[in-house]
Amino acid sequence: MDEIMKRGNTRKFKDQPVGDEEIQQLLRAAMQARTAGNQTPWHFIVVRNEALIKALAHNSMTAGPIRKAPVALVLLGDSRGLTFPESWTMDLAAAAENILIEAEHLGLGTLWISVYPHEDRIRHIRSLFEMPLEVTPFCIIPVGYPADRPIRLNHFDASRIHYDAF
């Protein structure tokens, strides 16, 4: 719960590498997410190459913070062999959220950068990495040690809770 309440978005990263072990830990957390019918439609590209990191930072107007991150994770959904094809985005979102929470636990900063459903952003990622057409980029998560204290907002709003009626 602490990680959920305290987590903030990191948009500035220290010039400090993130180890493979930490990245493995984030991906373990991602793959612990529940998925519809246990269909696990995900793939993950771990990007450390500087040129690719820079290219990802140009994916959209909101992707700029990726530029200074030592690592970026690209989350992809694979539509092949799914029992519940309409659920893949929810599956990927659950995995993304697990990454953000585990990163907070490890003292790492992250940000959720949207790709799907923007066709131009999807095309751009497809141009950077070869992937089958059935595989669709979902989001990018830059990972690094935070260079500034992320702002931690409290979003609790009692007026959004309804009891036995809307």
Ligand SMILES: Cc1cc2nc3c(=O)[nH]c(=O)nc-3n(C[C@H](O)[C@H](O)[C@H](O)COP(=O)(O)O)c2cc1C
């Ligand atoms: C589906 C989704 C897409 C998002 N896309 C972006 C994005 O492209 N760029 C960005 O800077 N932040 C993005 N965010 C982060 C949100 O802007 C941020 O979570 C929101 O403003 C609330 O702020 P907080 O997380 O600090 O509470 C995204 C978050 C979600 C859940």
